[in-house]
Amino acid sequence: MINILEKEKGLFLPTYKRIPLDISHGESVYLYDKKGNKYLDFFSGLGVNALGYANSDIVYAVNEQMKKFSHLSNNFITDVQIEFAEKLLKYSGMSGIFLSNSGTEAIEGTIKLIRKVKGPDKKIFSFTGSFHGRTYGALTLTPKEKYQHGFEPLLSNIFYIKFNDIEDLQNKIDSNAAAIFIEFIQGEGGVVPASDEFVEKLNELRKKFSLIIVADEIQTGTGRTGKPFAYNHYNILPDIVVTAKAIGGGLPLGAILVSKEFRDVFSIGSHGTTFGGNPVACAAGNVVFKKVFEERLIENVENNGEYFINFLNKIKNDFQKDIKEVRGKGYMLGVEHFYDCSQIVEKFRERGVLVNCTNQNVIRILPPLIAMKEHIDLFISEYRNILKEKNI
Numbered sequence: 012m013i014n015i016l017e018k019e020k021g022l023f024l025p026t027y028k029r030i031p032l033d034i035s036h037g038e039s040v041y042l043y044d045k046k047g048n049k050y051l052d053f054f055s056g057l058g059v060n061a062l063g064y065a066n067s068d069i070v071y072a073v074n075e076q077m078k079k080f081s082h083l084s085n086n087f088i089t090d091v092q093i094e095f096a097e098k099l100l101k102y103s104g105m106s107g108i109f110l111s112n113s114g115t116e117a118i119e120g121t122i123k124l125i126r127k128v129k130g131p132d133k134k135i136f137s138f139t140g141s142f143h144g145r146t147y148g149a150l151t152l153t154p155k156e157k158y159q160h161g162f163e164p165l166l167s168n169i170f171y172i173k174f175n176d177i178e179d180l181q182n183k184i185d186s187n188a189a190a191i192f193i194e195f196i197q198g199e200g201g202v203v204p205a206s207d208e209f210v211e212k213l214n215e216l217r218k219k220f221s222l223i224i225v226a227d228e229i230q231t232g233t234g235r236t237g238k239p240f241a242y243n244h245y246n247i248l249p250d251i252v253v254t255a256k257a258i259g260g261g262l263p264l265g266a267i268l269v270s271k272e273f274r275d276v277f278s279i280g281s282h283g284t285t286f287g288g289n290p291v292a293c294a295a296g297n298v299v300f301k302k303v304f305e306e307r308l309i310e311n312v313e314n315n316g317e318y319f320i321n322f323l324n325k326i327k328n329d330f331q332k333d334i335k336e337v338r339g340k341g342y343m344l345g346v347e348h349f350y351d352c353s354q355i356v357e358k359f360r361e362r363g364v365l366v367n368c369t370n371q372n373v374i375r376i377l378p379p380l381i382a383m384k385e386h387i388d389l390f391i392s393e394y395r396n397i398l399k400e401k402n403i
């Protein structure tokens with residue numbers, strides 16, 4: 012039989028560095044390959060699978076919805092979408108919603124909304140180290156040579172500020188600024204939280220210049236950091252929240268959430284999508300919200316997140332030549348090494364643990380929110396073994 016990776020090369024555009032596993036199925040926090048090997052998945056489909064794999068409540072809700080209708084056009088409104096919208100607005104503190112298929116699409120829609128409010132000449136800002144997606148607006152907001160090179164010209168009137176640099180922030184924000192996109196904990200950038208002082212200054216400038224604060228909560232939302240959204244760790248409520256990934260319980264779904272002031276910016280026909288807010292995805296998402304918020308899975312993330320980071324800090328102390336810093340909150344943790352982490356990721360895989368490396372030297376840990384202490388203990392023990400072996 013031809014190896015699946017060889018087949019892929021003949022079929023797909025070469026955009027992904029595939030993980031060399033042929034997965035047969037997943038269950039709870041584990042993935043299984045076709046050879047019968049079991050892997051603890053602390054990557055959870057890039058932060059999507061909050062309830063792990065094959066969650067029986069999601070399977071049931073999706074099946075029930077499929078029996079009714081899997082898709083209607085957005086010319087209809089359905090109960091399942093209403094329930095989803097009510098829940099997401101309640102947990103985010105926002106007051107109006109637009110549903111998309113992905114995070115990037117929600118970012119694009121938000122750029123359109125900002126331009127409509129503030130006009131074409133005002134400046135939109137994002138931060139160094141941020142990631143907002145790959146379509147033209149989102150790509151322009153993502154100031155990384157690796158992603159932007161070769162795709163110019165990008166969108167006009169988008170500018171960058173150094174993340175966590177108060178002086179740069181103060182120098183660049185003035186009455187010409189329309190909006191600023193921020194990940195309160197940067198994900199792709201290496202799991203880097205905004206400092207309290209930085210957010211305080213941002214809030215001050217927002218009031219002074221009527222700046223629209225857009226929180227990109229695509230990775231950090233739905234309880235990932237131990238609070239509903241990462242901005243809940245700070246003394247701030249954004250004007251607009253963009254979220255995706257975990258909200259669809261493993262199905263494609265994204266959302267733009269706006270405060271009262273921006274509820275009426277779009278009018279009929281000024282924005283839209285065929286699949287956005289798909290009822291099956293909303294049915295799965297409703298289960299995620301029920302488990303994470305109503306049944307308080309989020310407390311598991313908050314408590315075990317502390318437990319996890321304490322152990323990672325102990326590893327840092329014991330392996331000072333390897334690890335520079337441990338960062339993050341809840342179940343979004345990053346361990347910065349002094350060197351490229353790809354080999355560490357491979358060693359983890361050989362030991363039956365899946366984890367991600369971002370920004371070259373940061374091990375990014377995104378367990379499903381259902382992960383318990385016993386799974387964290389296993390991860391920690393394998394991490395120690397890998398570093399011990401490496402240093403022999």
Ligand SMILES: Cc1ncc(COP(=O)(O)O)c(C=O)c1O
Binds near residue numbers: 116228256
């Ligand atoms: C912070 C952030 N913004 C935007 C995106 C893009 O979202 P999507 O891949 O759903 O289009 C991602 C995806 O990783 C992300 O982490």
